[in-house]
Amino acid sequence: MIRIAFVGAGSVVFTRQLLHDILSFPELADCAIALHDIDPERLEVAVALAAQAAETLGANPTVTSSVDRREALAGADVVVNMVAVGGHDATVTDFTVPAAAGLRQTIGDTLGVGGIFRALRTFPLLEALAADMLEVCPQAWLLNYTNPMAMNIQYLAAVAPDLKVAGLCHSVYWTVRGLCEIVDVPHEEVDYLSAGVNHQAWILRWQHQGRDLYPALDAAIAADGELARRVRVDMYRRLGYYPTETSEHSSEYVPWYLKHGSEIDRLRIPVDDYVGISAENLAEYAALRAGLAADGALPETWDAEDAAEYAPQVIHSLATGTQRTIQVTTLNTGLITNLPMGAAVEVPATVDRLGIHPHHVGALPAQLAAANRHFLNVVELVVAAAVEGDPEHIRHAAMADPATAAVLTVDEIWSLCDAMVAAHGDALPASLRRTPVAAEGAKARRS
Missing domain, CATH: 3.40.50.720 (NAD(P)-binding Rossmann-like Domain)
Structure with a gap:
């Protein structure tokens, strides 16, 4: 059992x-x-x-x-x-403090x-x-x-x-299912390959009975002006491959959209969306709790x-040995050859009684790998901040973040990180609550 x-x-x-x-x-x-x-x-x-x-x-x-x-x-x-x-309280902090500094977010749980x-x-x-x-x-x-x-x-x-x-994460499954609805093909009949990083992976192949479905998607977009008014459709048209996370998420991982009010309007980007989602989750829990207390x-x-x-x-x-293929985030051991070794990447994997076995994908198209590397730069610096107990790396991560760097100056980024550290307080390790001084830090690194 x-x-x-x-x-x-x-x-x-x-x-x-x-x-x-x-x-x-x-x-x-x-x-x-x-x-x-x-x-x-x-x-x-x-x-x-x-x-x-x-x-x-x-x-x-x-x-x-x-x-x-x-x-x-x-x-x-x-x-x-x-x-x-x-x-929920920490989520609200993650939005209100950056917003006061002039930084827009939509989901705020992955990057930024x-x-x-x-x-x-x-x-x-x-x-x-x-x-x-x-x-x-x-x-x-x-x-x-x-x-x-x-x-x-x-x-x-x-x-x-x-x-x-x-x-x-279910993002790849629901992306493929949604795409199949757009082109009117049963999702259980399609074959696809996806890889990249979680929340910014890409549909590399998508076929129905051997037929490439991307031309059908192109036709659907051309026929529906409203469909084109979404961030990931815009990214697909420019990068050539469809991203696997929602437009709300995708807008936060690149420097191109949230900075511009005109782009927010054009692509219908729901700024601060996750604050409302988090509040709805609280309300749903409260209703469950109330019902249980009232009559069980x-x-x-x-x-x-x-x-x-x-x-x-x-x-x-x-438990059973049934073999199936899913998507997993795991360490890059050469699975994606043009992303950093040791980085957390998302690839297909076979699952059976012996465990989870990630698949080798090879190289991503260059433009996709470039976007993923920006993403993974932030990941690497955040992990380094925690492992090394180095509060400067928190600031380095924020400086490397595409959407943050597109909006704020370096002084504003450091000040925002100071404010976030103060707001989260004891939720952060003591070593990361120290306020670094850039000049002193540079002097120490040289010595």
């Missing part, structure tokens, strides 16, 4: 979908599920969701819960991480100033989680959903190189059509 630990199970909207997806496999119907969260109230809701999923699907899992992480992890075969360190500080407050949790796993479940796979994905995976490789880790009932909103998350598929393959 496979044992699955959920870390951050209080992320109840996501937990509900994963539980249903897992228990919908007959071979996993009697699995052991250990739920962990530091918030007892959220954990109580997660337990109720697990009971509801089991009843709905006729499954009989063994479900336990604990606010003690090590207790939940003990003996796990798979650990699913979906912690959002700092929750928001992504940088989300990573820095998440890294201590990841390091502690990895240490616990290596002690109480050393052979377990850590399946990470927490953003910023590339930063988190690259950091884990630096501090826990023996841990088995894969980053999972929870609304049933799971839809089998949405059962597309990778973690349940990985778990099923590990």
Whole structure:
């Protein structure tokens, strides 16, 4: 019987979908599920969701819960991480402080100033989680959903190189599915290849029965002026390959759009979008909590059509040996030959009873690799800041960030980082809360 630990199970909207997806496999119907969260109230809701999923699907899992992480992890075969360190309040900070400095963001969880500080407050949790796993479940796979994905995976490789880790994200699946709807082709009949970095990968091949579907997409765009008014359609038309994350996300990873009010209007970019999404998640949790307190009932909103998350598929393959191909974020060991070795990249991978086996992709088209390298420069510097305890690297990362550097001067970037450090306070390691002085830092590096 496979044992699955959920870390951050209080992320109840996501937990509900994963539980249903897992228990919908007959071979996993009697699995052991250990739920962990530091918030007892959220954990109580997660337990109720697990009971509801089991009843709905006729499954009989063994479900336990604990606010003690090590207790939940003990003996796990798979650990699913979906912690959002700092929750909604930290997300609001990630938007309001940069906005006061004149910096626009849309999602703020992957790159940019928001992504940088989300990573820095998440890294201590990841390091502690990895240490616990290596002690109480050393052979377990850590399946990470927490953003910023590339930063988190690259950091884990630096501090826990023996841990088995894969980053999972549904963006490629939903991108391909959406593209197939545009050209009116069943998505289950298409073949595709995607690679790059998480939230900025690319659809390199996309075919239906051997027919390249990109010409059909070109025709659809030409026929629909509104379709062209999206960031990733604009990127596709200029770079030649479709990016795998939403326009809201994609606008933040390049210097071309958010700086210009005219581009925000032309491409309908929803500035500050994630603040509203985060608030909606809070409201949904509050409704679940209220319903549970009132009559012990929870609304049933799971839809089998949405059962597309990778973690349940990985778990099923590990348990049964069923072979399937998914997308994963993992270290670049020559998988993508024109991106840095050791960087966190997103590639196809085969999953079976023996684990997760990433595929060699080769070289990306030069223009795509160039965009990815800008992205990975920021990732490398954020990881270096944490590993080395160097607060200057936080500023270096923000200076290297394409969207930030397009808007702010270097003095403004350093001041913004000072303000973000102060705003997040004790959520950051003490070594990173020091305020560096550029001239003194340069003098020290030369000595």
